Amino acid sequence: MKSTLLEKTGFFPDYYLNVVNQCTPEELENVGKCKTDYDRVKYLASLPFMKSSDLKIELDFNGKSIDIATKLKESGNAAFKAKKWLDAMILYSQSYIALPLEGNDDFAAIIVANRSAALYHMQKYEDCLKDVARAFKFGYPKDKMYKLYEREAQSHLALKCNEPAIAAFKKAVTAVDDANLPVDRRSKTIQDFIVMVKLLEKDLLTNKKPVKKTDLLSRTVKDEKEYMSESVKIDSNEAEGRFGVAVRDIKIGEELIVENPGASVLLQQYSKTHCQHCFIRVAIPVTCPKCIEVVFCSEKCQEESLKTYHKHECGILQTLWKSGASINCHLAFRIISSKNYDYFLKIKDKIDVKLSQEEMRKLSSDDYLKVCQMVCHADIRSNSNFFQHTLMARFLTLCLLKEDFFKGVENQEEAFVFISSLMLRNLQFIQYNAHEISELHYQDTKETTVFIGAGTYPNLAMLNHACDPSVVRYFRGNRVHVNAIKPIASGLQIHENYGPIYTQERCSERKAKLKEFYNFECQCDPCIEDWPVYDELKADKIRFRCDSDVKCRNIIDISPDCNEFMVKCFSCNQTTNILKGLKVMQDIELIIRTGRRLYESKEFSKALQKFIDCLRIMDEVLAPPFQDYASCQQNIKDCFIHFGNCYNL
Numbered sequence: 001m002k003s004t005l006l007e008k009t010g011f012f013p014d015y016y017l018n019v020v021n022q023c024t025p026e027e028l029e030n031v032g033k034c035k036t037d038y039d040r041v042k043y044l045a046s047l048p049f050m051k052s053s054d055l056k057i058e059l060d061f062n063g064k065s066i067d068i069a070t071k072l073k074e075s076g077n078a079a080f081k082a083k084k085w086l087d088a089m090i091l092y093s094q095s096y097i098a099l100p101l102e103g104n105d106d107f108a109a110i111i112v113a114n115r116s117a118a119l120y121h122m123q124k125y126e127d128c129l130k131d132v133a134r135a136f137k138f139g140y141p142k143d144k145m146y147k148l149y150e151r152e153a154q155s156h157l158a159l160k161c162n163e164p165a166i167a168a169f170k171k172a173v174t175a176v177d178d179a180n181l182p183v184d185r186r187s188k189t190i191q192d193f194i195v196m197v198k199l200l201e202k203d204l205l206t207n208k209k210p211v212k213k214t215d216l217l218s219r220t221v222k223d224e225k226e227y228m229s230e231s232v233k234i235d236s237n238e239a240e241g242r243f244g245v246a247v248r249d250i251k252i253g254e255e256l257i258v259e260n261p262g263a264s265v266l267l268q269q270y271s272k273t274h275c276q277h278c279f280i281r282v283a284i285p286v287t288c289p290k291c292i293e294v295v296f297c298s299e300k301c302q303e304e305s306l307k308t309y310h311k312h313e314c315g316i317l318q319t320l321w322k323s324g325a326s327i328n329c330h331l332a333f334r335i336i337s338s339k340n341y342d343y344f345l346k347i348k349d350k351i352d353v354k355l356s357q358e359e360m361r362k363l364s365s366d367d368y369l370k371v372c373q374m375v376c377h378a379d380i381r382s383n384s385n386f387f388q389h390t391l392m393a394r395f396l397t398l399c400l401l402k403e404d405f406f407k408g409v410e411n412q413e414e415a416f417v418f419i420s421s422l423m424l425r426n427l428q429f430i431q432y433n434a435h436e437i438s439e440l441h442y443q444d445t446k447e448t449t450v451f452i453g454a455g456t457y458p459n460l461a462m463l464n465h466a467c468d469p470s471v472v473r474y475f476r477g478n479r480v481h482v483n484a485i486k487p488i489a490s491g492l493q494i495h496e497n498y499g500p501i502y503t504q505e506r507c508s509e510r511k512a513k514l515k516e517f518y519n520f521e522c523q524c525d526p527c528i529e530d531w532p533v534y535d536e537l538k539a540d541k542i543r544f545r546c547d548s549d550v551k552c553r554n555i556i557d558i559s560p561d562c563n564e565f566m567v568k569c570f571s572c573n574q575t576t577n578i579l580k581g582l583k584v585m586q587d588i589e590l591i592i593r594t595g596r597r598l599y600e601s602k603e604f605s606k607a608l609q610k611f612i613d614c615l616r617i618m619d620e621v622l623a624p625p626f627q628d629y630a631s632c633q634q635n636i637k638d639c640f641i642h643f644g645n646c647y648n649l
């Protein structure tokens with residue numbers, strides 16, 4: 001089994017080797033042989049070398065600093081002078097992030113006012129207006145105030161909003177009184193503003209055109225209700241564990257799950273460009289009051305985040321990054337750090353109790369009693385794998401200790417072992433159940449999916465894999481949406497895809513990967529029937545569905561040059577009229593072309609409807625695999641992905 005604990009170099013691998021070198025082979029094996037995770041962490045902690053070689057966790061805290069903020073502001077000014085508006089805007093934002101909050105309102109007013117100028121040049125007028133308002137709030141210097149009013153007025157003007165533009169020009173006139181301008185410039189400036197007011201009052205500048213909304217640089221994710229469709233039931237059997245089943249016929253495109261993550265973690269490289277709480281990209285960030293490592297898209301996200309995981313993590317985030325621990329380890333850490341010790345103490349006795357599906361359904365996705373039910377595959381782990389995981393769990397719990405997670409707790413040693421055992425459990429189930437969070441980048445016609453973080457979604461994690469999945473998932477911020485990409489008949493499993501897909505990889509490769517990473521033998525239709533990859537899907541036979549009135553699910557393979565149009569089904573002995581199927585093949589061509597045209601013109605909702613119609617028509621008479629079916633499903637997936645995180649960079 002592949003280790004998923006380390007992604008990059010850091011101090012943890014050296015520490016691990018040091019510990020391994022100091023312990024005897026028996027000690028190493030004994031960790032794995034312990035019966036429970038609790039016993040494992042306790043045993044490891046009791047070994048003599050743990051006392052002498054334990055990690056010293058240092059808080060590596062990049063706090064706010066006026067010096068850093070000043071340097072960044074100066075770089076911003078240089079970029080502004082060179083008319084590099086975007087660079088200037090980013091540098092001013094970074095300066096704002098680095099600025100200590102207390103006692104620096106004057107400085108903050110200048111930075112946001114400068115940023116408003118960069119935004120104005122970028123024609124991001126609504127964002128510009130927000131920064132102008134911020135600058136006023138921070139107490140922008142009176143002698144320069146008229147310039148800010150003028151920028152405000154010009155932005156309103158660009159947005160074709162007369163009234164606020166007139167009001168701002170009038171304020172600019174009054175503000176000139178406070179400016180240190182030579183007399184002639186002062187009267188010229190006042191005169192210019194008055195002319196603007198007069199023109200606007202006569203409506204000569206905007207000509208009553210409709211208000212044009214610009215694309216805001218900083219967006220937020222809309223509130224959406226979490227949802228698990230009533231048409232999805234969780235069932236189980238011995239071979240496949242738990243899985244989702246359709247309790248009625250599910251139509252193509254239907255939304256099945258909308259789920260917020262129980263816990264989620266951004267990759268380090270996105271911590272200053274994406275909201276730490278909801279994972280939306282932010283250009284104009286709200287910052288953490290303490291550190292300069294993370295940003296938020298809004299005060300609401302900042303508040304939520306500081307209430308939950310970020311309350312502990314300011315200093316420790318850097319330590320985790322430097323350790324080389326993988327994003328899975330961060331996720332294991334965050335599942336615990338988002339709660340308090342008391343929370344875990346209260347549920348201690350219920351953690352190993354198996355819950356019924358009804359009980360699970362009632363719990364929210366961040367409820368540890370729901371999260372901890374995910375599969376761990378503890379029975380197949382080697383002793384060395386257990387040793388690595390136990391040591392990592394100990395390191396992560398030491399980080400919690402450093403961040404005061406155990407402050408005020410009575411029996412700290414016992415509490416430490418208990419939380420370490422949960423950390424170890426988290427590391428195990430995350431390996432099989434976490435989901436990558438992604439966003440789509442597009443430039444002209446080129447589209448790339450980029451992995452930005454990971455999260456736990458206990459409802460989604462109930463779905464088993466198939467190499468021809470029945471659903472697509474896409475993300476809005478870090479909230480996942482799951483929609484059907486084929487009709488799912490009542491009683492059939494609803495399948496996710498864990499990576500290997502039949503159109504792209506051969507059966508043997510897929511099976512090997514699924515065994516290695518997820519510990520199961522895939523028995524989906526493409527694996528059992530050895531479906532060819534996309535490029536090798538030949539048109540030398542057409543797969544008709546038996547359309548007899550007995551509910552026969554048989555597929556009838558016909559060569560395209562077959563002369564008969566009534567063919568017999570060997571399963572139910574009735575006949576199927578294949579002319580209907582041949583006609584469908586002709587009809588769908590036009591629908592697909594229309595769908596593609598709509599897609600290219602970025603009308604994704606309309607394109608989606610065309611592709612859904614097309615797949616439904618095909619699926620009624622023909623059975624996959626064939627190229628049109630596979631590419632139509634791909635088109636449906638692509639359309640859905642555009643409804644999620646999607647940026648033109």
Ligand SMILES: C[S@@+](CC[C@H](N)C(=O)[O-])C[C@H]1O[C@@H](n2cnc3c(N)ncnc32)[C@H](O)[C@@H]1O
Binds near residue numbers: 374461466521
């Ligand atoms: C994300 S979980 C899915 C839910 C899981 N079946 C459960 O009971 O919690 C992934 C695990 O489910 C099992 N699994 C997923 N797809 C499967 C399949 N097609 N056949 C058998 N087992 C599967 C494997 O044990 C895999 O490690």
